[in-house]
Amino acid sequence: MSRNDHLLTVEDLQKSYGDELVLDGIDFTMDAQDVQVLIGPSGSGKSTLLRCVNRLTEFEGGTISLDGEDVMAMDVNELRRQVGMVFQDFNLFAHLSARENVALGPRRVLGKSKAEANDRALDELERVGLADQADSYPAELSGGQKQRVGIARALAMDPKLMLFDEPTSALDPELIGEVLGVMRELADEGMTMLCVTHEMGFARQVATDIMFLEDGRLVEHGDPERLFTDPRHERTEQFLRRLTELHGGGSES
Numbered sequence: 177m178s179r180n181d182h183l184l185t186v187e188d189l190q191k192s193y194g195d196e197l198v199l200d201g202i203d204f205t206m207d208a209q210d211v212q213v214l215i216g217p218s219g220s221g222k223s224t225l226l227r228c229v230n231r232l233t234e235f236e237g238g239t240i241s242l243d244g245e246d247v248m249a250m251d252v253n254e255l256r257r258q259v260g261m262v263f264q265d266f267n268l269f270a271h272l273s274a275r276e277n278v279a280l281g282p283r284r285v286l287g288k289s290k291a292e293a294n295d296r297a298l299d300e301l302e303r304v305g306l307a308d309q310a311d312s313y314p315a316e317l318s319g320g321q322k323q324r325v326g327i328a329r330a331l332a333m334d335p336k337l338m339l340f341d342e343p344t345s346a347l348d349p350e351l352i353g354e355v356l357g358v359m360r361e362l363a364d365e366g367m368t369m370l371c372v373t374h375e376m377g378f379a380r381q382v383a384t385d386i387m388f389l390e391d392g393r394l395v396e397h398g399d400p401e402r403l404f405t406d407p408r409h410e411r412t413e414q415f416l417r418r419l420t421e422l423h424g425g426g427s428e429s
């Protein structure tokens with residue numbers, strides 16, 4: 177298969193911070209509608225890998241292509257329009273309402289009129305079940321609601337690919353399910369998603385593929401059932417066992 181057949185192609189990706197090599201020869205592809213879950217110990221390079229895809233972090237070796245186009249050759253704003261990102265700590269503007277937060281991208285980046293951007297924001301807030309909170313400010317929302325606004329904001333740009341960087345790690349346990357529920361709906365709708373998460377129930381039920389990263393290397397990847405029941409590497413098995421003990425291995429919502 178040529179790289180043009182895949183929505184995302186990562187080839188021999190290398191990234192260092194100073195002398196420290198944090199991504200070492202990462203290769204993988206994603207097709208449209210794939211839900212790829214990235215797991216690995218703290219410091220293994222998961223966030224860095226995500227951030228290379230939309231060039232929040234620059235990398236020095238290898239190539240990343242989106243829909244056959246080298247991301248280094250793309251206008252960075254266009255790249256970030258096509259690749260939505262959801263952050264652990266929401267990154268909402270505190271002085272803007274939920275609707276204004278979501279409308280900002282359509283208005284500023286897509287050049288929509290105020291009314292069009294507003295309508296778009298309301299549609300996306302409805303999609304994440306928050307139409308009734310459109311005029312609330314972040315301080316008036318729960319963590320789960322804030323994260324759903326973060327998801328609506330990314331969706332409002334009509335992305336080809338969504339990156340989720342530990343989207344539930346900052347949430348109280350009782351709020352995690354509502355965010356995972358929205359992510360699951362997006363997956364059901366066919367959204368292509370690359371997710372860093374420790375939620376193994378979500379990974380097991382929703383992922384099409386799980387990648388295990390350790391020390392900047394892709395140790396193994398496979399479909400969830402195979403990886404959970406028959407990991408090829410002892411390190412993967414140990415990691416999954418520990419994670420399942422900590423976060424549970426069953427249903428998350």
Ligand SMILES: Nc1ncnc2c1ncn2[C@@H]1O[C@H](COP(=O)(O)OP(=O)(O)OP(=O)(O)O)[C@@H](O)[C@H]1O
Pocket residue numbers: 193198216217218219220221222223224225
């Ligand atoms: N801006 C930075 N400057 C220098 N080193 C960094 C920077 N960001 C990350 N690192 C280092 O790169 C390595 C990979 O970090 P990264 O955050 O990608 O790992 P991670 O797997 O996402 O970890 P966690 O699960 O704790 O978020 C770590 O050793 C980290 O200390």
